[in-house]
Amino acid sequence: MATKTGLKGKVAIVTASTAGIGFAIAKRLAQDGAHVVISSRKKQKVDAAVQELKAEGLNVSGIVCHVGKAEDRKKLIEQTVKEQGGLDIFVSNAAVNPTMGPILETTESVWDKIFDTNLKANFFLIKDAAEQIEKRGGGSIIQVSSIGGFIGDEFLGAYAVSKTAMIGLTKALVPQLASMNIRINTICPGVIKTRFSEALWKSPMAEEMEKTTIPMGRFGVSEDCAGAVSFFVSDDASYITGENMVIAGGVKSRL
Incomplete structure (x- = not known):
């Protein structure tokens, strides 16, 4: 795809963006003209992703961030603002699903891990990002949820519930973010061919x-x-906020 300029001068952060959906989003936003900050837990993967996109002539940099650690979340936002002059777009893509099986077999430790990462860390990143985006006059926040948030899943139970909560979070944040001139929308992918979902599409x-x-x-x-x-x-989406878009090839979904 040829590089566009619609986001020229904008700064974007995409979490968990060294592979899969996050990497594709980071690449596309950079192609659209933004400076994109790549982030993930492992420095080696961050460096490799940055190098790959820079080789394509795209404007990117990288910051290591484990979203489950408050100090890493703070560093991701603060370092981006310090190095790039501000923040306009935040894409929250990081998520975990450490287990598959009947939902009533979910242990407390697994439940805590899923909700600490998929919801708690996600919320506090959005909170800190919004503060900086407002300083730039407004911008956009995107959450990556899942079609599982609409239809549930017996064997991905806690994960699906955490994704339902993200859909609710989108709605809850709209009034306050709108007053800050920030739009928030959420995408809800179906089965996407990434390593994260191999157990589904390789079954x-x-x-x-x-x-x-x-x-x-x-x-x-x-x-x-x-x-x-x-x-x-x-x-083109300047009058759209609070929406949850299912990207699932026509699979029925309803909440």
Whole structure:
């Protein structure tokens, strides 16, 4: 894709952006003209992602951030503002799902880990990012939830519930963020072919799933999500906030 200039002069942070959906979003926003800050837990992966995108002529930098650590979250926002002069766009993509199985078998430690990362850390990153985005006159925040937040899943139970909570968080944040001239929207991907979801799209039933439950007849790819984020943070979406967009090839969803 040719580089665009719609986001020229804008600064964006994308969490968990060294692979999969996060990497595709970071790449697309950089192609749209933004300076994008890549972040993830491991320095080696951050450096590799930055190098790959810089080799394509894109304007990116990297900061190591474990979103579960308050000091890392603070550093991510503060260092970005210090080095890039401010923040306009924040994309919250980091999430964990350490287990699969019947929801009533979820242990307290697993439940805590999922909600500490997927909801608590996500909220406090948004809180700190919003403060800086307001200083720039406003901007956009995107959460990456899941279609599981709409339809639930017996074997991804706690993860799905955390994603439902993110959908609710979007709605709850709209009034205050709107007063700060900040729009917030959430994408809710279906099965996207990434390492994070390998257990689904590489399963023995994957082909049947594609043919019988997805009207478009295929699993998604990370670029499908990146395009939606590109739209949401652009001026074309200037009157859209508080929305939760399902990106799932036509799979039915309702909350």
